Amino acid sequence: xxxxxxxxxxxxxxxxxxxxxxxxxxxxxxxxxxxxxxxxxxxxxxxxxxxxxxxxxxxxxxxxxxxxxxxxxxxxxxxxxxxxxxxxxxxxxxxxxxxxxxxxxxxxxxxxxxxxxxxxxxxxxxxxxxxxxxxxxxxxxxxxxxxxxxxxxxxxxxxxxxxxxxxxxxxxxxxxxxxxxxxxxxxxxxxxxxxxxxxxxxxxxxxxxxxxxxxxxxxxxxxxxxxxxxxxxxxxxxxxxxxxxxxxxxxxxxxxxxxxxxxxxxxxxxxxxxxxxxxxxxxxxxxxxxxxxxxxxxxxxxxxxxxxxxxxxxxxxxxxxxxxxxxxxxxxxxxxxxxxxxxxxxxxxxxxxxxxxxxxxxxxxxxxxxxxxxxxxxxxxxxxxxxxxxxxxxxxxxxxxxxxxxxxxxxxxxxxxxxxxxxxxxxxxxxxxxxxxxxxxxxxxxxxxxxxxxxxxxxxxxxxxxxxx
Amino acid sequence: xxxxxxxxxxxxxxxxxxxxxxxxxxxxxxxxxxxxxxxxxxxxxxxxxxxxxxxxxxxxxxxxxxxxxxxxxxxxxxxxxxxxxxxxxxxxxxxxxxxxxxxxxxxxxxxxxxxxxxxxxxxxxxxxxxxxxxxxxxxxxxxxxxxxxxxxxxxxxxxxxxxxxxxxxxxxxxxxxxxxxxxxxxxxxxxxxxxxxxxxxxxxxxxxxxxxxxxxxxxxxxxxxxxxxxxxxxxxxxxxxxxxxxxxxxxxxxxxxxxxxxxxxxxxxxxxxxxxxxxxxxxxxxxxxxxxxxxxxxxxxxxxxxxxxxxxxxxxxxxxxxxxxxxxxxxxxxxxxxxxxxxxxxxxxxxxxxxxxxxxxxxxxxxxxxxxxxxxxxxxxxxxxxxxxxxxxxxxxxxxxxxxxxxxxxxxxxxxxxxxxxxxxxxxxxxxxxxxxxxxxxxxxxxxxxxxxxxxxxxxxxxxxxxxxxxxxxxxxxxxxxxxxxxxxxxxxxxxxxxxxxxxxxxxx
Numbered sequence: 004x005x006x007x008x009x010x011x012x013x014x015x016x017x018x019x020x021x022x023x024x025x026x027x028x029x030x031x032x033x034x035x036x037x038x039x040x041x042x043x044x045x046x047x048x049x050x051x052x053x054x055x056x057x058x059x060x061x062x063x064x065x066x067x068x069x070x071x072x073x074x075x076x077x078x079x080x081x082x083x084x085x086x087x088x089x090x091x092x093x094x095x096x097x098x099x100x101x102x103x104x105x106x107x108x109x110x111x112x113x114x115x116x117x118x119x120x121x122x123x124x125x126x127x128x129x130x131x132x133x134x135x136x137x138x139x140x141x142x143x144x145x146x147x148x149x150x151x152x153x154x155x156x157x158x159x160x161x162x163x164x165x166x167x168x169x170x171x172x173x174x175x176x177x178x179x180x181x182x183x184x185x186x187x188x189x190x191x192x193x194x195x196x197x198x199x200x201x202x203x204x205x206x207x208x209x210x211x212x213x214x215x216x217x218x219x220x221x222x223x224x225x226x227x228x229x230x231x232x233x234x235x236x237x238x239x240x241x242x243x244x245x246x247x248x249x250x251x252x253x254x255x256x257x258x259x260x261x262x263x264x265x266x267x268x269x270x271x272x273x274x275x276x277x278x279x280x281x282x283x284x285x286x287x288x289x290x291x292x293x294x295x296x297x298x299x300x301x302x303x304x305x306x307x308x309x310x311x312x313x314x315x316x317x318x319x320x321x322x323x324x325x326x327x328x329x330x331x332x333x334x335x336x337x338x339x340x341x342x343x344x345x346x347x348x349x350x351x352x353x354x355x356x357x358x359x360x361x362x363x364x365x366x367x368x369x370x371x372x373x374x375x376x377x378x379x380x381x382x383x384x385x386x387x388x389x390x391x392x393x394x395x396x397x398x399x400x401x402x403x404x405x406x407x408x409x410x411x412x413x414x415x416x417x418x419x420x421x422x423x424x425x426x427x428x429x430x431x432x433x434x435x436x437x438x439x440x441x442x443x444x445x446x447x448x449x450x451x452x453x454x455x456x457x458x459x460x461x462x463x464x465x466x467x468x469x470x471x472x
Numbered sequence: 473x474x475x476x477x478x479x480x481x482x483x484x485x486x487x488x489x490x491x492x493x494x495x496x497x498x499x500x501x502x503x504x505x506x507x508x509x510x511x512x513x514x515x516x517x518x519x520x521x522x523x524x525x526x527x528x529x530x531x532x533x534x535x536x537x538x539x540x541x542x543x544x545x546x547x548x549x550x551x552x553x554x555x556x557x558x559x560x561x562x563x564x565x566x567x568x569x570x571x572x573x574x575x576x577x578x579x580x581x582x583x584x585x586x587x588x589x590x591x592x593x594x595x596x597x598x599x600x601x602x603x604x605x606x607x608x609x610x611x612x613x614x615x616x617x618x619x620x621x622x623x624x625x626x627x628x629x630x631x632x633x634x635x636x637x638x639x640x641x642x643x644x645x646x647x648x649x650x651x652x653x654x655x656x657x658x659x660x661x662x663x664x665x666x667x668x669x670x671x672x673x674x675x676x677x678x679x680x681x682x683x684x685x686x687x688x689x690x691x692x693x694x695x696x697x698x699x700x701x702x703x704x705x706x707x708x709x710x711x712x713x714x715x716x717x718x719x720x721x722x723x724x725x726x727x728x729x730x731x732x733x734x735x736x737x738x739x740x741x742x743x744x745x746x747x748x749x750x751x752x753x754x755x756x757x758x759x760x761x762x763x764x765x766x767x768x769x770x771x772x773x774x775x776x777x778x779x780x781x782x783x784x785x786x787x788x789x790x791x792x793x794x795x796x797x798x799x800x801x802x803x804x805x806x807x808x809x810x811x812x813x814x815x816x817x818x819x820x821x822x823x824x825x826x827x828x829x830x831x832x833x834x835x836x837x838x839x840x841x842x843x844x845x846x847x848x849x850x851x852x853x854x855x856x857x858x859x860x861x862x863x864x865x866x867x868x869x870x871x872x873x874x875x876x877x878x879x880x881x882x883x884x885x886x887x888x889x890x891x892x893x894x895x896x897x898x899x900x901x902x903x904x905x906x907x908x909x910x911x912x913x914x915x916x917x918x919x920x921x922x923x924x925x926x927x928x929x930x931x932x933x934x935x936x937x938x939x940x941x942x943x944x945x946x947x948x949x950x951x952x953x954x955x956x957x958x959x960x961x962x963x964x965x966x967x968x969x970x971x972x973x974x975x976x977x978x979x980x981x
Contacts, residue, residue, distance in 0.1 A: 019828075021852075060918035068927055090871035101869050106854050108877070185878065193676060200673035204666050207683070209882040212676065230905040237915055274916040284916035361488075374905060383900065387575055390899040399901035402570060404559030410577070410896040411654065415678040417897065430884060432857035432872035433850060434865055438696050438841070444862075448706050449743040449753035451529030460537055463868060 007179050010167045014110045014137040017164035023107060023135045029081055032132050032161055036125070037074045039160040040067055043152075047121060050148035054120065056287035056319075061242060066121040069401060073126055076403045076420055077133045084133065084424050087433070095443070095462040100435035105428040107135035108209075109185030114176065114199070116190045117145035117289055118245045118341075123213070124153065127188045128166075130423020136186075137165040141179060143191075144172045145290055177202075184208050186427060190247075193412060211416030211426050213247070214409055215339045216366035216389075220250035220396070221382055222259050223353045224375035231372040231394070232266035236274060238370075238396025240323045243286040244343040248368040250396050251340050252329070253347045254356040260327060260347055264309055267345075271310065271323050279311075280320050288319040288342065297321055297342040303334040306346055331359060353378060357385050365389070365411035370396050389413050473647035479636040480608060480651050483579045486633035487606040493576065495554060499547055501601050501630055505594070506543045508629040509536055515625075516590060519617035523589065525756035526711070534711065535591040538868065542595050545870055545887055546602045553602065553891045556900070564929040569902035574895040576604030578654030583645065583668070585659040586614035586758055587714040587808075592659045592682075593622065597635070599890025600657075606634040610648060612660075613641040614758055646671075653677050655894060659716075661806075662879050680883030680893055682716070683876055684806045685833040689719035689863065690823045690849065692840035693728045700839035700861070701735035704812075705743065707837075707863030709790045712755035713810040714762075717835040719863050720807055721796070722814045723823045729794055729814055736812070737777050740790050749780075749787055757786040757809060766809035769802045778810075798826070820845055824852050832856070832878035837863050856880050 022028060040047070044067055051057040051066060087102040111131050115124030124142050131138045140157065142150040154168045169179060180187075180202035189199045190213040203210045222231060239250050255263065275282040288294045298314060304326060311324035321343050329335055329346035336346070350356045360369070369388035371379050379393045389409035392399040400407045400419070408417025418426050443462070446455045491497060509516075513536060520526035520535075546553075556571040580600045584593030593611050600607040609626065611619040623637040638644060649656075649671035658668045659682040672679045691700050708719050724732055744751040757763040763786045770779070770791070778791035788810050796802055796813035803813065817823045820840075827836070836855035840846050846860055856876035857866045866872055870887030885893050913925040 024851075058916070058918065060916070060923050063923060064914075064926060090869065092869055092871070096865065096869055099865075101866070101872055103873060104850070106877075196676060197673055200676065201670055204669035204673055207662065207666055207669065207681070207879055207882070214676075227905045227908075230908045230911075233908065233911070233915060234905075276917075282916070284918055372905070379902065383573075387896065388898065390901075391573075392901045392903065394903040394905050395901070398564070398903075399899055402559070402562060402565060402899075402901070404561070405570065405899035405901070406572065406897055407899065410898070412676055415676065417899075429854065429877040430873045430875075431855065431877070432866045432869075432874060433860070434858065434862075434869065434872065435846065435860040436862040436865065438699055438861060441699050441702070444703065444706075447533065448702070449527075449529075449751070450745075451527060451533075451753050456529055456532060459533060463537055463541065 007169065007182055010139065010169060011110065011182055013164060014139065014167060017162070018107070018109055018137045020164075022162075023132075023137060023165055026082055026085060029133055029135055030078055032165075033074055033078050033081070033129065035160045036129070036132070037071060037078070039156050040070055040074070040121075040125070043156060046152060047149075050152045051121070051146075053148035054117070054146040055242065055245070055289050056285075057242065058284045058286065060284065061286065065119060065242070069122055070125045070129075072401075073129050073403055073420065073423075077129050077424070080421065081133045081424070084421060085135075093463055096434065096436075098437060098440065100433075102433050104431040104433055105134065105424070106431050108427060108429055110137045110139065111186040111188065111427060112139045112141065112179070112184040113188045114141045114190065115143050117143040118242060118247070120146035120149035121153070123190045127190075127211075127418055127423060127426075130418050131188075131427045132166075133424045134427035136427050138167075139179070139184070140166065140168045141176060142168065142170065144170065186210070188418075188426070189213070211418065212409070212414045213407075213416075213418075214367070214412065214414045215247040215341070216364055216409065216413040217251040217336070217339050218248060218366045218368045218370065218388075219356075219360045219363075220253045220370040220372065221353070221356050221360070221378075222253060222255040222263065222372040223356070224373040224378040226259065226372060226374055228259075228262045228266045229270075232263060232270045234395050235372065236267060236270045236323075239345055240271075240274075240285065240343050241397065243288060243321070244345075245286070245289065245341050246397060248390070248397050248400060249341075250345070250370050251366075252336065253345060254350050254359065255347065256351050257349050260349055263347070264325065264327065267325055268310055275323065279322050280313075280315060280318065285323070288321060291316075291319065293342070294319045294321070297340075297344065300335055300340065300342075301344065304346075305330065305333055306335065311343075331362075353381065357382060360386055365409070365413055367409045367413040368392065368396075368399070387411070473650065476608075476638060476644065476647045477651060479638060480579065480648075480653075482633045483606040483608055483636060486631070487576075487578055492601075492606055492631075492634055493604050495550060498601055498604060499550060501635075502543050502547050502550075502598065504629040505598065505601070506540065506547075508625055509539055509543070509594075512621075512625060515621060516618070519621045520589070520615075522617040523586070523615040524711070524714070524758050525754075527753045527755065529753065530710065530755070535588050538591055539594050539598070542598045542870060542887065542890075546598050546891070549888065550602055553888055554604075562929070565901065565903070567907065568904075569900070571900055573898045573900050574603070574892070575898050577894060577896055579606045579608060580655045580657060580894055581648060581653040582607055582609050583648075583656070583658045583660065584609070584611045585716075586612035587711060587716070589615035589618035589622075596657045596659075596680075596885060596890060596894075599885060599894050601630075601635070602891050603894040605654070605894055608648065608653070609635060609637045610645060611637065611639065613639065655680070657883075657885075657894070658682070665881070680885065681876070681881045682874075682883075682885075683834070683879065683881040684716040684808070685831055685876070685880040686720040686803070686806050687717055687833045687835040687837065687855075688823075688827050689722050689837040690820070690827075690839065691722060691724040691728065691732060692820065692838075692842070692845065693725045695839050695841045695861075697728055697731050697839075698735050701732055702739045703862050704837070704839075705736050705739040705790075708812050709740070709743070709754070709810050712757060712788070713812075714755075714758065714808050715864070717857075717864050717867060718808075719812075719835075719837050720833075721803065722812065723817050723826060724814060725819065726816045729816060732814060733776050733792055733794060736792055740777065744790065748778075748789055749782065749785070754790075757788060760786065762786075762809070763788070766807065766811060769805075769807060769809075770811060771801075773800070773802070775811075820849060824849060827853050832876070832880055834876045834880040835859065835864070835866070854878075 403420030406417035873884035875884035
């Protein structure tokens with residue numbers, strides 16, 4: 004196994020050779036990546052099932068499909084994306100060529116998490132390849148089967164001079180971060196993110212952080228409770244709640260809660276049957292450590308379990324659980340839950356709910372369920388979050404046109420579709436002037452005078468184009 | 473650090489109160505800032521003269537005009553910039569609203585620099601205000617008079633709580649960096665930039681770093697060398713070389729080195745006269761420390777132009793040095809002063825290698841008449857920005873994003889880019905609870921058929937907008953219209969013939 008510095012040397016030489024720059028190379032690599040996903044769908048599903056007991060449907064939808072969509076999008080559009088962007092000019096620069104070039108940064112590092120081990124590793128890679136970079140890929144060791152599979156498949160399909168997979172745990176990642184990269188893309192927790200940024204600051208490496216947070220779900224006003232319950236349950240228990248954009252907790256009035264709980268019970272039975280542990284459509288907790296963490300939360304909470312609560316340690320199974328009478332200072336309201344546990348807080352006024360949400364860190368996503376557009380509008384205008392979705396959960400991240408990223412404690416930067424390409428590119432401002440009009444240039448040279456100044460103000464004003472007409 | 477904490481708390485509370493959010497408020501603040509620049513031009517010029525011996529013309533030229541233009545642009549375009557930006561949808565979201573909503577971040581910390589104390593502090597502030605943020609402004613203590621003047625003026629024109637000014641030195645900056653901001657905008661050197669980013673790491677605060685570097689200037693032997701030298705001389709010696717995008721050093725072939733030196737000498741005479749020390753248009757070094765630093769860079773080398781200095785005035789004459797070896801101290805750090813080294817290279821390829829062996833600079837300057845060669849040089853190098861056949865001008869077009877890459881910085885600003893940099897682009901999907909039947913396919917229990925339906929619905933984009941399809945669509949439309957017109961013409965002719973027959977028949981009837 005090559006050491007980190009050997010891998011980096013190889014990739015730097017690869018980048019310096021200029022091989023990643025031509026459009027054809029980028030498209031070929033993206034097409035090969037597409038083939039990697041399509042040819043190995045079976046194995047991917049199997050590995051994900053091994054890691055998280057992920058149902059086949061979820062694996063296809065949230066790992067294979069979303070990656071293939073983004074790859075198709077990138078392959079069709081990369082030619083447009085790399086075109087120079089011509090920009091409007093002022094009078095002094097009217098005869099010049101002013102444009103923005105998108106250039107690759109160099110060798111980038113992509114660190115993936117364990118909850119969507121393929122998607123959250125490959126989607127950034129798509130952006131990096133489209134932008135013409137070389138990349139070191141570090142999958143999460145917690146999702147070990149996928150880690151193995153990725154390490155095996157990537158060198159088979161992609162150019163080994165430009166893309167390398169590095170495996171290992173926390174120690175190896177720390178050592179890897181000591182090296183110099185041209186961009187670091189990290190998906191994971193806030194605690195580790197701090198050390199990533201600190202390591203990056205030594206080399207002035209820009210970073211993109213996709214973190215998490217407690218995504219609130221507000222349910223207020225007139226509401227079609229059945230439809231809301233369907234979507235809420237789907238979004239919450241997808242991947243057994245282990246999604247960075249899963250609705251973390253619910254805020255609603257007592258009346259809504261009393262209508263919601265039976266609706267949730269019905270929907271849960273509809274989705275997973277009377278014995279959810281036997282349903283093939285429910286995932287498991289990724290590791291014993293996380294299982295124990297979640298069980299401790301259930302032990303310490305002061306809320307009342309109204310649905311679920313059962314667990315099976317050997318199976319790493321926790322039943323879809325709903326709790327009521329949870330207060331703001333409850334242990335469940337501390338860190339991000341990241342599991343199939345849904346606390347419902349009862350807050351009578353929408354304004355107070357919004358204040359509660361604003362007292363906490365800015366989340367990665369914020370959800371509102373309501374048939375009243377005024378409720379949706381009010382929530383959106385008085386809160387901040389990475390993304391916002393009304394009357395549904397998670398799906399806003401399936402649109403490649405929308406930038407996916409956090410704000411404040413939930414992250415820094417964004418990607419998906421063109422946004423991924425921009426994240427891994429440097430926008431270089433270019434101005435090509437001619438030799439003529441040296442007399443016009445004379446306005447700016449010393450010796451200075453009032454007259455020169457007056458002319459200069461006029462020619463450099465953004466409005467001067469109109470005054471000429 | 474009580475005072476800094478207080479000011480931050482006040483700014484935060486003012487931001488949370490929501491008064492910085494409405495567009496009218498932002499426009500009002502921008503107008504007030506514009507008034508401040510116009511009304512206090514004389515005071516600002518005086519402060520700059522005391523700080524850095526800036527000539528009264530250089531001040532509007534280099535700082536005030538660009539600030540005014542930025543404010544005017546922001547006022548004109550604010551409604552457009554702040555409006556929701558719709559994006560393409562998939563079949564699944566066909567009846568929904570999908571858009572990006574720019575939102576303020578909160579309280580932004582703006583740390584200014586001493587070389588252009590007004591522009592480098594106020595242009596980010598314009599963007600911060602336009603984006604609806606509150607901002608703590610920390611001007612550089614090295615430009616003392618400007619810093620004190622800003623501290624006195626800003627509260628008279630802008631909202632006192634939302635935009636406080638903090639003066640002070642290194643320790644005050646360190647206190648500020650310990651506190652939590654929603655974004656830090658720093659202009660300065662790379663060493664301090666690393667410390668800023670490290671401090672920001674603690675709170676996971678995003679940063680924009682506008683740093684520096686050695687901006688190379690390549691002069692091709694087959695170009696109009698005289699004009700090239702005029703432009704380089706202007707860019708190099710304005711503000712006494714203390715500009716982050718000043719051409720730091722020249723790369724040229726040995727055969728034109730002599731010419732370059734002579735043209736620069738000529739131009740210097742034209743600009744500043746025989747004794748630049750007496751010219752009202754030539755500046756000074758900011759302080760003793762930088763004066764010593766720059767003088768020490770020259771040690772051991774004999775300049776071919778200039779070289780004189782006067783420690784009492786912090787004056788260094790416009791100086792040119794030739795045949796400078798690449799490993800000399802002069803070529804190690806950013807000069808940031810009126811010393812212009814010339815390094816010889818064997819050809820353009822050699823120049824490209826020279827540039828690529830070093831850290832990515834903030835700006836690259838290429839003087840060349842061959843379009844192909846220019847293209848090649850741009851494509852084989854990288855830098856924050858490029859100006860070809862001139863220097864620094866890419867800074868003046870606000871639609872171009874201004875910023876560095878690698879060691880020269882991260883993030884961009886100017887014009888709309890400042891607004892975007894200091895906003896959060898929030899992805900919004902507004903759905904309704906109707907059409908639940910369409911959604912049923914995605915719920916468990918799952919089977920193949922339902923899964924296929926969902927895959928179809930999530931496919932994006934809805935309409936293939938790639939160039940090829942567009943061309944086919946246009947061609948097909950033109951053909952279609954063409955056929956339709958042909959059909960019409962045929963029908964008309966046929967009908968016309970008929971009519972003519974009838975007409976003749978009728979006429980003769």
